[in-house]
Amino acid sequence: MKAGCTCDNCELKGLFYENINDVMIESICNSKIEQEFKKGDVIINSNDTITEFIYLKEGLVKLFKIAENGEEQIFTFAKPFDFVSLLSVFTYNRHNYSVVAIEPSITCSIQLSELNSLLESNNKFAISTLKKLSVVSDKIIQESLKIKQKNVKGRVAYILLFFSDIIYQSKYFSLPISRKDIANFVGVSTENVIRTMSEFRKEEIIGIFGKHIEIIDYNKLKKICELG
Amino acid sequence: MKAGCTCDNCELKGLFYENINDVMIESICNSKIEQEFKKGDVIINSNDTITEFIYLKEGLVKLFKIAENGEEQIFTFAKPFDFVSLLSVFTYNRHNYSVVAIEPSITCSIQLSELNSLLESNNKFAISTLKKLSVVSDKIIQESLKIKQKNVKGRVAYILLFFSDIIYQSKYFSLPISRKDIANFVGVSTENVIRTMSEFRKEEIIGIFGKHIEIIDYNKLKKICELG
């Protein structure tokens, strides 16, 4: 193990690097750049020139495009070890969406040239990247279809369960995004997100303490999500 | 040029095969299977084991998933030279969506094993596949966001313009799908798709003759699509 190189401890090694040999890992390790972001910081700006390949080491981010009317359109969230720039690095030479931290985050990035030489010299790596991209895309499409078929209650229940089950794995958590962001993501007006959450509170399905949410009746919420 | 091998005339060569040398092309050429499908025929059944890589040589197909309630959810259409199985070949070993011909179609497919050996032996091919997948996924996500922000009129206008501009490149065309399919794709009730189309007819924006559609006032339809 080389001094100063923390890649050996990095969980990513097992995921992304499974097809890369030690020499390559060391090369990446020496050239990689870690960067910290505060909540709200912009990590990627849509239309920026792509110069590096970025993955999320810690934190939580939202990915969104800007509609013609200038409004954000969140299409997914990414958690640690998701490849934040995966969906755009292989398209053109500019990012086609923005990424903003919604929790304190740390990214790790390697130069695009390095990624390309990796891809060109290591087919297994290219294939595993192909698989990863495929799974990520499918998840986004699948999720958007799921949400599309639900009514407002179902959608709000869905996002609450998303944060509880997938992101925080806890029935008590702090919402990392505003009601407006939720509304935007699930395709509902802000007021109706709030109203629906208030209803859930009155029916003692959830507890609301500002940004802090407690899921009281998990099964009921799940049922609303599935039937809605 | 080998007798019986039609790949030399295939436009795909320039797209998909740009990074494959002649020896490989001949190998593919000899093992490829062309298949014809009538309108309505199932090309891929969701959950089927993936055994081959399929692209569309001629025709038009719809790609959809099945919701929990058993309803189709169309998420995109594919035209010639789109890679119909692209979104699922690299995920698991089963297709995660269905593909049905909505016009007489011809597919060309190569064995999955052949695709894999191509990917493993030719990095440039792998990288260009990566790019293709990336663009396809982005297009689907982008389109779903676009539709999501529109009202019923805008959505119906959108799908009409989609067929006119992108698929048929003609102001007069025959709708390849039912009103129900349109409704399903743009996320609106069937009745409201019909009603909206009738309105467009009354306002002399379009002409309706059963499945045959004529776009009379293109600019107005475009405006409805953009503003809606």
Add this chain to the structure above:
DNA sequence: CGCGGCTTTGATGTTCATCAAGTAAAGTGG
């Protein structure tokens, strides 16, 4: 030729966005 699915129109009611108005919270500059 008759059945089932597709299409069409009308009537009805519900869901949901929008408007309005007020409170709370969070950021900003002196």
Add this chain to the structure above:
DNA sequence: CCACTTTACTTGATGAACATCAAAGCCGCG
């Protein structure tokens, strides 16, 4: 650190957009 501004949150009232229900004609297919 406080006044100030802005942004987020909340609730109620209203109406419009849209889904749903119903009924009838149409088309294609076995």
